[in-house]
Amino acid sequence: MREKPAIIGVGRTRFGEHYELDPEDLIDEAGLMALDSAGIERRDLEACYISDYLLQVTNKIGLEEGFISQLLEMNIPVEKMRSFSSALMNACNAIEAGKYDVVLVGGMEKMTDRWSKIRDNLMLLVDHWSYYAGGTPEANHELLLREYIKEYNIRGEDQQKLMTTLAHISVKNHRNAVLNEYAHFRREIDVKRVFAARAEEQKMLGLYDFAPISDGATALILASPRKAREYTDNMVYVISSSLATDFISYPSRPYRTGFLASRIAMEKALKMAGISLEDIKLLEVYDQSTVLEMISLEDLGFVERGTAWIKLYKNFEDFKGYYDVDGKRIYVNTNGGLKADGNPLGATGGAQIFEVVKQLMGEAGQRQIKPDGDFLYGCVQEIEGFGTKVYIHILGREKGGK
Amino acid sequence: MGSEPIERRVAYIGDRLKGSRCPFCGKEYFRPRKYCGSCGRKSLGKMEDIDFFYEKGILETCTVIREPTNRFTRLGAYIYGIVSFHNGRVRVPGRLTDIIIKGDETISPEVFEGREVVPRFRRRYSVDRSDIIPTISLAFTFADEYYPYQQYDIIKPSKEYDVPGIVGYGVYISRFRIKEGAMERSVPFIDEDAITAAVEAGKLALIHSGIDHRLVGKIYVGSESNPYAVNPIASKVAQVLKLGEEEKAEGVQGVDAVDTEFACKAATSMFKDAMALVYYPRDPMDYVMVIGADNAQAAPRGEPGGELDFFVGFGGAAFIFGMKDVIAEVEGWYSCTSDTPDFWRRDLEPYPRHGGRFTGEPAYFKHIIKAGRKLMEKMNLKPSDIDYFVCHQPNPAFPARAAATLGFKPEQYLPGLQVSKFGNTYSGSSPIGLAAILDQAEPHKRIMIVSYGSGAGSDAYVFVTTSQIKDKRERQKFTVKYQAENKFINYVDYATYRRFKEGL
Numbered sequence: 001m002r003e004k005p006a007i008i009g010v011g012r013t014r015f016g017e018h019y020e021l022d023p024e025d026l027i028d029e030a031g032l033m034a035l036d037s038a039g040i041e042r043r044d045l046e047a048c049y050i051s052d053y054l055l056q057v058t059n060k061i062g063l064e065e066g067f068i069s070q071l072l073e074m075n076i077p078v079e080k081m082r083s084f085s086s087a088l089m090n091a092c093n094a095i096e097a098g099k100y101d102v103v104l105v106g107g108m109e110k111m112t113d114r115w116s117k118i119r120d121n122l123m124l125l126v127d128h129w130s131y132y133a134g135g136t137p138e139a140n141h142e143l144l145l146r147e148y149i150k151e152y153n154i155r156g157e158d159q160q161k162l163m164t165t166l167a168h169i170s171v172k173n174h175r176n177a178v179l180n181e182y183a184h185f186r187r188e189i190d191v192k193r194v195f196a197a198r199a200e201e202q203k204m205l206g207l208y209d210f211a212p213i214s215d216g217a218t219a220l221i222l223a224s225p226r227k228a229r230e231y232t233d234n235m236v237y238v239i240s241s242s243l244a245t246d247f248i249s250y251p252s253r254p255y256r257t258g259f260l261a262s263r264i265a266m267e268k269a270l271k272m273a274g275i276s277l278e279d280i281k282l283l284e285v286y287d288q289s290t291v292l293e294m295i296s297l298e299d300l301g302f303v304e305r306g307t308a309w310i311k312l313y314k315n316f317e318d319f320k321g322y323y324d325v326d327g328k329r330i331y332v333n334t335n336g337g338l339k340a341d342g343n344p345l346g347a348t349g350g351a352q353i354f355e356v357v358k359q360l361m362g363e364a365g366q367r368q369i370k371p372d373g374d375f376l377y378g379c380v381q382e383i384e385g386f387g388t389k390v391y392i393h394i395l396g397r398e399k400g401g402k
Numbered sequence: 403m404g405s406e407p408i409e410r411r412v413a414y415i416g417d418r419l420k421g422s423r424c425p426f427c428g429k430e431y432f433r434p435r436k437y438c439g440s441c442g443r444k445s446l447g448k449m450e451d452i453d454f455f456y457e458k459g460i461l462e463t464c465t466v467i468r469e470p471t472n473r474f475t476r477l478g479a480y481i482y483g484i485v486s487f488h489n490g491r492v493r494v495p496g497r498l499t500d501i502i503i504k505g506d507e508t509i510s511p512e513v514f515e516g517r518e519v520v521p522r523f524r525r526r527y528s529v530d531r532s533d534i535i536p537t538i539s540l541a542f543t544f545a546d547e548y549y550p551y552q553q554y555d556i557i558k559p560s561k562e563y564d565v566p567g568i569v570g571y572g573v574y575i576s577r578f579r580i581k582e583g584a585m586e587r588s589v590p591f592i593d594e595d596a597i598t599a600a601v602e603a604g605k606l607a608l609i610h611s612g613i614d615h616r617l618v619g620k621i622y623v624g625s626e627s628n629p630y631a632v633n634p635i636a637s638k639v640a641q642v643l644k645l646g647e648e649e650k651a652e653g654v655q656g657v658d659a660v661d662t663e664f665a666c667k668a669a670t671s672m673f674k675d676a677m678a679l680v681y682y683p684r685d686p687m688d689y690v691m692v693i694g695a696d697n698a699q700a701a702p703r704g705e706p707g708g709e710l711d712f713f714v715g716f717g718g719a720a721f722i723f724g725m726k727d728v729i730a731e732v733e734g735w736y737s738c739t740s741d742t743p744d745f746w747r748r749d750l751e752p753y754p755r756h757g758g759r760f761t762g763e764p765a766y767f768k769h770i771i772k773a774g775r776k777l778m779e780k781m782n783l784k785p786s787d788i789d790y791f792v793c794h795q796p797n798p799a800f801p802a803r804a805a806a807t808l809g810f811k812p813e814q815y816l817p818g819l820q821v822s823k824f825g826n827t828y829s830g831s832s833p834i835g836l837a838a839i840l841d842q843a844e845p846h847k848r849i850m851i852v853s854y855g856s857g858a859g860s861d862a863y864v865f866v867t868t869s870q871i872k873d874k875r876e877r878q879k880f881t882v883k884y885q886a887e888n889k890f891i892n893y894v895d896y897a898t899y900r901r902f903k904e905g906l
Contacts, residue, residue, distance in 0.1 A: 116472070117472065119469075119471050119472075120471045120472050120473070123471055127495075128412075129416070129432075129433070129494065129495055129540065130495040131471070132412065132416065132526055132527075132536075132538050132540060133482065133494070133495040133496050133497050133538070133540040133541075134467060134470060134474050134477070134480060134482050134495075134497035134527075135467075135471075135482060135495055136467055136469065136470060136471055136482075137471075138469075139465055139467060139482050142465035143463050143464070143465055143483060143484060146463045146464070146465060146483075146511055146515070147463055150463065150515070201468060201469075202466070202468060202505075202506070202507070202508055202509070203465075203466065203468060204465060204511075249495075250495075251484040251485075251493040251494055251495045252432070252492075252493055252494075256484075
């Protein structure tokens, strides 16, 4: 672990609507907070890896690197990726290659600036044949749910239980977000409300099953282990960083009751980290919909395929803040997930990392979890598109470290 | 703003649902590719062309879309899902069309999943009025409802005739109707127009005739409601139906294609040209296709020209002419023309105007009666020598009066009188009547058709059915009667009818 790149500072803005702020204002705020928390100066940065999905279409910004250079008043290398996890992975690669010692990883998105077109823009993340056939950003989530229901023959009362489980996931994430000062939605909802939205919209999945459209920015400072130890003795290491891809066209994938890319990326990440699933106590999954939180638990191996709906259902009968699956306890989306913390695409992964870092460092305040045994590892799953790219980052801290 | 190159590429593949099959492992792909992912290098350049245009798929999984993306909002709510072909070898995304989902209607995907569907060539989504009209066949309807699945088999011709005639035909009328009093009129679904109707009619004619689509030498499409002022419908029909020999490298079809316009006689006028081309001794064409298709336009009621709104319909008819396996031989023809502007539509105007009371006597009746009488004279025929008579049908009264004036009895003209079922389908009007007669005529029956096009003129033809008419009949389930008296017809109110007619 001590040879791995280390996160020495994190920062983020509140997620939600930022009517008065430009994207560069948001990344400035998150970046400054990350530099502050690392206790370094911007002059210490050797490079930046930033991410956003849609600034080109929402804000007509096509060369983000120049904004970063201007904000920093520096001429260091800046590279732009799509997702935060992608930026982090590339930053890790560079540090492990010995190219840089201190870099900033940042993500931003300004999705509410062109509200009337945002759902059309999101279709950029699926194949154009699905768009031409009339698909929407939400449609694949419902098709996946239907595939799941059919594959595991979940009928009648069982199907009702499945839909209740999904509602509980949303309720749980909303409850977690109440304690998250940066979250988009800091209010509790109940299961009835989730069902009411579905009924009102005459849809399988309703408003409370989907992550919102948010603005926001996140950032972190990543350092080589040697350099990190010069600054601090309180750090979280990125012990694995993996990526797998799948067909852009969901209908043409052979496996459609989950994301194959999640499974592959997780297997690679565990191998890279040299740990087992049981070691992971905290998991931030990419819950663009309640279905994806449930499915991801199966895809990542925490729950056996086809059983998450009923195992989680039982958990929610008397929910204790974590999922207890066959005796294994796992905290999931303690920040409220994409559902309640918010989902400003390019910044989202940064908020997931932010949460795991804070929790591992014991700085999560009221949200702080205290799992039984050693709490050394947390895992972040970030997805680009509909299961098209899945990134897994496993973060760890040293036993006996602060 | 659309992109012309993207529209060309998407339509080239998507209108026909083109794909590839690996000759080694049988793996199939939607959208063509040069090699098989499983077999790799050995398959490079050896992939077989396939397409799913005439195939039957299965709607595997679906959901209802009530909040579409921006370009789809005019469709309202619709079913969207995954359609598989060839036992799941290929899966594509698809939208169900020809279904109206009401705002408060609960949709259970289970009811739709697992059912057989047929791809339909439709408009894709809304675009600016100045843009290229996007089309695609990732729209589907259920195979066991209004539009049945029909296989397209190419059948080797068995008999050569001395004179040209009709080899096959197809009629396409949409599922939707508006009923006012005794009159029913066909209404396009919101994603249909004259282009989609022409393609459907042509497809049905190929299925009925069983001819090899590659042997069609020329395609004429007559219409007065082409949504383009410049850009032919015929080129779309030729490309989608792969008429003529395909030149694959360039993606062109070895066929002549042209649109014609002369109000409601734009198609019938070309019947004789088609027959001349297949008869031309030096370099005859095997087959020529003529389509009349219209999304007949009318101003809203109460506005100038709004009188037409009580009669307009939507649909098309396609006829294939040739010398082999003829079902109706041509015996004679006569046309007449005069500069009588009884009905017109100026460029850039959305709706036609007409000459009110002068559309009847000095226009419609004068030309139809002249052409009908003259052809009978020329051929030395009496009305009693003719078994069936059909003429242009702008409303129920005019054709009955014209037929009676020419000396025909109801039993001669009623089989072809379809206007009270479908409305006036403009260029498709008398051709649909002719098809209705061919649907039921015994061999060796004489049929007279007289079209009328405002502006003005009439084309009269006499055909005599052959013994082969009965052999081919079983190849066409989608007959005129089937479309007129179908239990899946969906009746819409006036507001919906106007909205659908305006289109996406």
